[in-house]
Amino acid sequence: MNAAGTTIAIIGAGFCGTALAVQLLRRPPVLPLKIVLVNRSGLMARGVAYGTRMENHVLNVPAARMGVLPGEDEGFLEFARRHDPRIGGGSFVSRRLYGDYLETLLTEAAVNAPAGCQFRAVVGDVERLVPDGHGGELWLANGDRLRADQVVLALGHYAPADPAVPEPQRGFYCSPRYVRDPWRPDALWGVKSEQPVLLIGSGLTMLDIVLDLRARGHVAPIHALSRRGLLPLAHRELELPPVYDAELPRRMMERPNARHYLRALREAVADAARQGGDWRDVIGALRGPTPALWHALSGHERRRFMRHLRPYWEVHRHRCAPQLGQRFEAERASGSLHLVAGRICGFDERPDRVIVELRRRGAAATERLDVGAVINCSGPEADTRRSREPLLAALRGDGLAVPDELGLGLRIDPDSYALIDGQGIASPWLRYVGPFLRARDWEATAVPELRQHVTRLADSLRATLSQPAGERLRYLI
Ligand SMILES: Cc1cc2nc3c(=O)[nH]c(=O)nc-3n(C[C@H](O)[C@H](O)[C@H](O)COP(=O)(O)OP(=O)(O)OC[C@H]3O[C@@H](n4cnc5c(N)ncnc54)[C@H](O)[C@@H]3O)c2cc1C
Secondary structure, three states: OEOOEEEEEEEOOOHHHHHHHHHHHHOOOOOOEEEEEEEOOOOOOOHHHHOOOOOOOEOOOOHHHOOOOOOOOOHHHHHHHHHOOOOOOOOOOEHHHHHHHHHHHHHHHHHOOOOOEEEEEEEOOEEEEEEOOOOEEEEEOOOOEEEEOEEEEOOOOOOOOOOOOOHHHHHHHHOOOEEOOOOOOOOOOOOOOOOOEEEEOOOHHHHHHHHHHHHOOOOOOEEEEEOOOOOOOEOOOOOOOOOOOOHHHHHHHHOOOHHHHHHHHHHHHHHHHHOOOOHHHHHHHOOOOHHHHHHHOOHHHHHHHHHHHHHHHHHHHOOEOHHHHHHHHHHHHOOOEEEEEEEEEEEEEEOOEEEEEEEEOOOOOOEEEEEOEEEEOOOOOOOOOOOOOHHHHHHHHOOOOOEOOOOOOEOEOOOOOEEEOOOOEEEEEEEEOOHHHHHHHOOOOOHHHHHHHHHHHHHHHHHHHOOOHHHOOOEEO
């Protein structure tokens, strides 16, 4: 802290960075305070998920569950109804509208901030953080430097990783026929509408890209390939919050291993079906207890879960809006969307197309698929050990951030959200919030989970900054 007060820098203005800034602006931890929100693009308060302009890119969580602030669970629903009174609590509305909501919250919070609390939005790409004894300095790609007493990383998702293929074939990943980042605004500009296209991955990102391609007039067939060929399952129409079944998590916890979890879950689904219930309610009832179920598993059991059960969990847990489910069934039924279970073996690029060599699941022989472009929809790169993002690579190299042993995220102190460094010490100035918390809790991707983390982090910042500087704790792990 200097004479001008305390500075908190938040790197990343997607959902988490924006929600944290709003909470701190509404209830500053200390005064005078400067909150600096730094984002790589000028699109503040949106991030990857809510930066889309496509109206049919819809939320995969009903409107009534997408409120940002504690005590204002229906905040988004109220906002959405002002836009369209027909929207109900169970509606799945556009992600663009959700971005409008985040932007409005941020603007209002900045305008109404108490005297002594300043807000500044900075467009810039942070490439490195350098500790200075009382906080740290942000080094931006354009050469600018910013000093802060507390720094929060809210970096969100990174582009998907390239599929593993033999070394000589990796050259294809530099081709204009390959789209590594499906969320770039210009991702589909080079895709010819009359040529078939291969989408790697068959999850929610694949659904987005199919909608985007069709909206651009893509008439040729679309192939979607993933190891098991599983499509996300759909929510029910007007889904209501599930009735919480406290029994199931308790039964699962009796024997914390992946096989028993699966057995207990299957039994609960069969019970629910006998009583006229729905499997979605059983999965929904696990939402709150998921972190506790994950914590109870040993490292070995977590690996088994990831190897054998993860894809099945993902399609049941991360469902798509009902209208998308119907749309995709129709695409498949008409033969314009082909789902392939298998894996890529290589690429042979020609001047006018690319021939993809793939092996179907269970098949001995490979086969060839002619397409005009290959788009990587395999989901955000989750492995922080191999991410090439400059800031993450620098944090790893400087020993300020340490990936967890499963490569799901970063090592983070559970109470303060402080990054744990290479020596096992929780940083007194550097914190993290976002999807890399899945290393700790398994589910830390969607708004209902992330907003709780943001609230706890805001409380922790308040607790830290209300102490005299000399007494701020260094936590030894
Ligand atoms: C396509 C998609 C759709 C989704 N839909 C839903 C949904 O419907 N409902 C739901 O609950 N969840 C959804 N999610 C889950 C999503 O993870 C969360 O809702 C939320 O957006 C994550 O917020 P975040 O702040 O962690 O990341 P993001 O919102 O991605 O924000 C991170 C921001 O940090 C910036 N940034 C990164 N590195 C730097 C750097 N070095 N310097 C400066 N800026 C940087 C990025 O540019 C970005 O703006 C979706 C996710 C995706 C990818």
